[in-house]
Amino acid sequence: MKLKNTLLATAIAFSPVAAMAGDMTIGFSQIGSESGWRAAETTVTKQEAERRGINLKFADAQQKQENQIKAIRSFIAQGVDAILVAPVVATGWDEVLEEAQDADIPVVLLDRTVDADKSLYLTAVTSDLVHEGKVAGEWLVSEMAGEDCRIVELQGTTGSSPAIDRKTGFEQGIAGHDNLKIVRSQTGDFTRAQGKVVMESFLKAEGGENICALYAHNDDMAVGAIQAIKEAGLAPGEDIKIVAIDAVPDAHLAIANGEMNATIELTPNMAGPALDALEAYLADGTEPGKWIQTESRLFTSADDNQAIYEAKKDLGY
Numbered sequence: 001m002k003l004k005n006t007l008l009a010t011a012i013a014f015s016p017v018a019a020m021a022g023d024m025t026i027g028f029s030q031i032g033s034e035s036g037w038r039a040a041e042t043t044v045t046k047q048e049a050e051r052r053g054i055n056l057k058f059a060d061a062q063q064k065q066e067n068q069i070k071a072i073r074s075f076i077a078q079g080v081d082a083i084l085v086a087p088v089v090a091t092g093w094d095e096v097l098e099e100a101q102d103a104d105i106p107v108v109l110l111d112r113t114v115d116a117d118k119s120l121y122l123t124a125v126t127s128d129l130v131h132e133g134k135v136a137g138e139w140l141v142s143e144m145a146g147e148d149c150r151i152v153e154l155q156g157t158t159g160s161s162p163a164i165d166r167k168t169g170f171e172q173g174i175a176g177h178d179n180l181k182i183v184r185s186q187t188g189d190f191t192r193a194q195g196k197v198v199m200e201s202f203l204k205a206e207g208g209e210n211i212c213a214l215y216a217h218n219d220d221m222a223v224g225a226i227q228a229i230k231e232a233g234l235a236p237g238e239d240i241k242i243v244a245i246d247a248v249p250d251a252h253l254a255i256a257n258g259e260m261n262a263t264i265e266l267t268p269n270m271a272g273p274a275l276d277a278l279e280a281y282l283a284d285g286t287e288p289g290k291w292i293q294t295e296s297r298l299f300t301s302a303d304d305n306q307a308i309y310e311a312k313k314d315l316g317y
């Protein structure tokens with residue numbers, strides 16, 4: 001009989017087998033390639049696996065949870081040593097995670113969290129997604145220095161943990177500052193194309209002169225929105241302040257050009273800490289904590305964004 005969601009199940013959740021990196025096969029279920037950041041994470045993960053001599057089986061889910069679930073089932077059927085998954089949305093993972101656990105295959109979450117019992121995965125390598133949103137909100141509070149500001153918000157993929165948490169965090173950051181109001185909030189699905197389309201609709205509905213700031217849950221949507229703002233005859237970064245998240249090279253370039261104001265860095269290297277944890281676990285059963293937190297850092301026009309752009313642009317973004 002299977003033991004599920006009990007303390008005992010938690011204690012015996014995974015039984016590690018000794019595995020050397022050279023013999024290790026890991027399945028990676030990636031969301032897709034919706035953003036520059038996502039493409040960079042894929043590149044870094046492949047590089048990290050190669051560097052360690054790990055055989056990485058890569059599956060691109062084209063933004064669909066059902067494809068991710070199929071990929072995970074296929075990895076289980078192939079008897080991989082471990083699975084990495086960047087979960088597109090937060091819910092609906094329990095069954096497939098239980099299947100992996102029943103097969104003694106540890107699962108590590110990359111960059112997004114899930115609403116499932118923590119005993120069902122080995123660890124999650126993510127940033128503090130709420131904190132990122134809070135930093136963005138606090139930056140805008142300080143930038144506005146008490147002036148009234150009507151904000152539009154471009155949300156990430158509906159139901160994804162960064163969309164939920166970055167919204168919550170931003171609202172926490174501006175809480176108690178009645179001069180700041182979110183007047184429109186809609187998903188742009190983390191893509192440049194949708195960021196532009198939704199920003200156009202915001203500009204039409206509100207009138208560009210009535211929007212003081214844009215908060216975008218990622219840089220790609222902000223870059224798409226910058227185009228929409230320019231086409232509306234306004235100056236992004238001046239007429240409309242822009243703060244977003246990821247710190248991809250194009251965001252640094254936009255800040256260097258005065259077309260964007262701030263971004264919060266999300267490292268694309270989630271695989272490094274994830275593979276460190278998996279190698280230790282598979283070698284001798286060392287259990288990592290349930291959350292391996294990556295650092296977040298705010299960049300503004302006070303930084304040398306041109307130099308950062310030059311340094312980052314060849315890193316696979």
Ligand code: AHR
Binds near residue numbers: 035037038190217266
């Ligand atoms: O989960 C991380 C988010 O997903 C990144 O901020 C975004 O660019 C990506 O698509």
